[in-house]
Amino acid sequence: MKIAVIGAKGLPVKQGGIERYCQEVYPRMVAQGHSVDLFARSSYSDSPWFSSHDFRGVRVVSIPSLPLRGIDAFTNSALAALAASGKRYDIIHIHALGPALFSWFPRIASSSKVVVTCHGLDWQRAKWGNCSSWLIRRGETTAVRYAHKLVVVSKVLKSYFQDTYDIEPVYIPNAPGTYGESDLNFTYSKSLGLQQGRYLLFLGRLVPEKRPDLLIQAFQLLKSQGWKLVIAGGNSDTTQYMAKLYNLAAENQDVLFVGELYGNRLAEIVRGAGLFVLPSDVEGLPMVMLEAMQEGIPVLASNIPPHQQLIGEERGLLFEAGNLDSCVRVLEQALQQSLEMAKMAKRAQIYVRTNYNWDNIVSENLKLYEQLSSLPNVLGNRTYIPTEQHEREPPTLATRPLLTESQKTLKPQVMTMSFEKTQRLQACLQELTTLLYEETSIKELTDLENLEKTLRQQMLEQIGFQVDSFLLSRRQELNQLTDKK
Numbered sequence: 001m002k003i004a005v006i007g008a009k010g011l012p013v014k015q016g017g018i019e020r021y022c023q024e025v026y027p028r029m030v031a032q033g034h035s036v037d038l039f040a041r042s043s044y045s046d047s048p049w050f051s052s053h054d055f056r057g058v059r060v061v062s063i064p065s066l067p068l069r070g071i072d073a074f075t076n077s078a079l080a081a082l083a084a085s086g087k088r089y090d091i092i093h094i095h096a097l098g099p100a101l102f103s104w105f106p107r108i109a110s111s112s113k114v115v116v117t118c119h120g121l122d123w124q125r126a127k128w129g130n131c132s133s134w135l136i137r138r139g140e141t142t143a144v145r146y147a148h149k150l151v152v153v154s155k156v157l158k159s160y161f162q163d164t165y166d167i168e169p170v171y172i173p174n175a176p177g178t179y180g181e182s183d184l185n186f187t188y189s190k191s192l193g194l195q196q197g198r199y200l201l202f203l204g205r206l207v208p209e210k211r212p213d214l215l216i217q218a219f220q221l222l223k224s225q226g227w228k229l230v231i232a233g234g235n236s237d238t239t240q241y242m243a244k245l246y247n248l249a250a251e252n253q254d255v256l257f258v259g260e261l262y263g264n265r266l267a268e269i270v271r272g273a274g275l276f277v278l279p280s281d282v283e284g285l286p287m288v289m290l291e292a293m294q295e296g297i298p299v300l301a302s303n304i305p306p307h308q309q310l311i312g313e314e315r316g317l318l319f320e321a322g323n324l325d326s327c328v329r330v331l332e333q334a335l336q337q338s339l340e341m342a343k344m345a346k347r348a349q350i351y352v353r354t355n356y357n358w359d360n361i362v363s364e365n366l367k368l369y370e371q372l373s374s375l376p377n378v379l380g381n382r383t384y385i386p387t388e389q390h391e392r393e394p395p396t397l398a399t400r401p402l403l404t405e406s407q408k409t410l411k412p413q414v415m416t417m418s419f420e421k422t423q424r425l426q427a428c429l430q431e432l433t434t435l436l437y438e439e440t441s442i443k444e445l446t447d448l449e450n451l452e453k454t455l456r457q458q459m460l461e462q463i464g465f466q467v468d469s470f471l472l473s474r475r476q477e478l479n480q481l482t483d484k485k
Contacts, residue, residue, distance in 0.1 A: 001369055002035045004084040004112070006077055006102075007095030010040030010062075011055040015205065015234055015260055017287050018095045018119055020177050023055075028362045030057030037089075039080035041065040043072055074135065078102050085110040091369045097122050098132075100147070101139035107146040108434070113372035116143040117151040118169075120284030121160070126208035148372050151365075154285040156305035172364045175356040176290035179267035188265050189272050192230075192256055199228040200331075201273035201297075203288045204280075205236040206245060211279040211302070211322070213241075216248045216255060218279075218327040224335045227254070232269060234260035273297050275334055275341070280304065281321055290356055293348040298341035300334050302327075315348035317341075433459065 005022060013019040026036045037059045042049055047062035054060070063083065065076035077099035084092050085106040092112045094100050100116045107114050122128070123136040143150055144161070150169040152158045161169045186196050200219065204210050212231055219229045231249075235242055249255035261269055270276075276292035278301040285306050292299055293310065301307040302321035311318065317334050320326035334341055 001090040001366075001373065002088065003029065003037070003369070004087070004089040004092045005036060005038040005095070006080040006084060006092065007099035008038060008040065009044040011038060011058060011060050014044070014262075015236075017174070017284070020287055021119070021174060022095070024175065024177060024358045025362055025365065026058045027056035028358065029366065032362075032366070034366075035059075037061055037084075037087075039063045039076075039083060041072060041076045073098050074101065081105045084112070088112075090373050091115060093117065093365075094143075094147075095119065097139040097143065098136045099139065100143035101135060103139075103143050104146040107148075113148045113369070114146065115149050115151060115368065115372070116147040117153065117172075118143070118157055118161075118284070119153050119174075120157070120282065124209070124282045126281075149368060151368070154306045155309055157284065170364075170368055172361055172368075173356055174285045174287050174290060175358045175361055176287060176294040176352060179270065179291070179295065180263060182264050182267035182271055186268060186272050188268050192258065194228060194230065194256075194272065196272045197274040198226060199230050199273060200275050200277050201230050201232065201269065201292075202277055202279075203232045203270065203292075204278070204286075205238075206231070206233045206242050207236050207238050208241055209280060209282040211281055213245055213248060214322070214324060214327060215277055215279045216245065216252075217324055218331055219255065220249075220252055221324075221328045222331060222335070224332060227274070227335065229255045230269060230273070231255065231257045232259070232261050232266075270297065271295055274338075275300055275331075277301065277331075278307065279319075279321075279327060280307075283307065285309070290352055293345070293352045296345050296349045298334065298345040299348060300330060310352075311344075311348060314344055315351055316344055432462065 003026075005026060008019050008022040009016055011019065011023055013023045022038060026038060030036055036057070038055075038061065040047075040060050040062055042062045043065045045053075045060065045062050047053065049062060049064045052059050052061045061083070063076050063080050065072040065079075077094075080099075081092075081094075081102035082105065089110070089112045091114075092106045092110070093115045094103050095117050096119055097116075100118075103114050103116055106112050118140075121140070123133040123140065125133075128136065144165045144167060150161060150167065151172050152161060152169045153172065153174050155171065158169050158171045161167055186194075189196065200215075202210075202212050202215055204212075206212060212233075216229065216231070219227075231245070246257070249257070258269070270292060273292070276289070276297045276299045278286060278289050278299070280286070280302055281304065283304060283306045289299060289301065289307070289310055293315070299311050299316035301311060301316065301318060303318040304321050307318060310316075317330050319330040
């Protein structure tokens with residue numbers, strides 16, 4: 001299959017969970033014989049516009065973007081959607097709700113199947129202003145309407161879309177990345193004045209919703225002595241917030257800001273930590289936590305639902321999100337119960353290795369791609385994928401007759417429905433006609449009359465099938481009405 005990827009900043013990864021996800025998934029797809037083009041931001045890759053480079057078999061295409069806060073992601077995603085729609089991809093996979101704002105374009109302008117993965121409800125993140133949050137929220141509703149299928153990375157996100165939009169997203173979780181070899185002598189850590197197993201580690205972007213400020217405040221209130229706090233992460237359009245963090249820790253030499261770490265240094269800092277702490281208010285399914293769990297590092301985190309999914313059931317400790325007193329209390333508990341924390345870490349390590357595997361994630365994504373590629377039946381604004389509740393196949397082309405010439409001139413019967421409902425009905429029929437036109441192999445049709453007949457026939461088949469399915473599902477109710485009469 002030919003696959004286009006939109007929404008990642010670029011490869012190789014510098015920072016960001018989506019980028020790390022793509023770095024793990026798409027080279028594995030290439031290894032299985034698929035072709036993958038990833039549309040990257042030129043401001044991230046430092047590459048000329050529309051140039052490309054190879055990353056483990058993935059073709060990374062540099063798309064123009066404006067290096068301005070809140071604008072670069074949207075401009076890049078819009079241009080990437082245009083570029084991808086002009087080529088014949090089997091799948092266009094969009095990552096994150098912001099880029100999904102443009103999922104409508106490839107859905108309308110190309111024959112590609114559109115998949116959107118929601119890695120988190122980004123409009124909730126504190127770093128975005130009102131305008132950006134509104135645009136991201138619109139991206140969410142656009143994805144629900146136009147994507148052939150929506151994928152979510154956590155169980156709480158699946159529940160959210162089920163409850164909010166009455167749709168059934170596909171749950172495909174994240175998995176931990178694999179760290180390379182690290183210095184067994186902990187040379188880098190020692191150069192920072194760190195002692196193995198005697199420091200807390202925060203790892204992630206320094207943004208308000210991840211709450212490193214809360215962790216710094218809690219650390220300064222600890223009674224336990226001999227520990228340090230390492231803050232590893234970089235700026236993400238949050239210069240003012242970072243200044244606030246520096247001011248909070250200005251008089252405490254035991255709080256170390258080490259910036260963004262990569263490769264051996266990152267692996268060394270993670271493996272030497274005595275406790276990994278993630279105090280976030282908002283997360284999707286944090287890969288940094290999965291990686292700490294995979295390395296056997298004890299974990300403490302805020303009690304938001306994604307964290308409960310990962311370290312609930314005695315795989316780590318949770319504190320009340322946003323509550324400083326709770327954070328201090330549970331931190332003290334973790335530092336004083338090292339043996340119990342080590343047992344939890346072992347359970348967490350087994351749990352992650354059993355349930356979060358990149359090969360399985362790749363397999364699930366490819367399975368979804370195959371389903372979408374092989375099933376052209378369109379219902380409303382979503383691709384029809386049979387489930388156990390819909391085992392019947394759609395009618396064949398020969399099962400319903402074409403309209404006669406006299407029937408073609410008939411106008412729709414006047415309906416006693418509201419104007420709003422009439423508009424909705426007309427919009428649905430118009431979109432169905434458009435989608436059926438897109439699925440029609442025009443090259444095989446010799447003239448306009450044949451095209452018209454084919455479209456009319458397909459329209460009747462789809463509507464007839466839906467009427468049959470609806471009546472079948474309401475058979476019991478209709479029988480009761482008949483008995484009453």
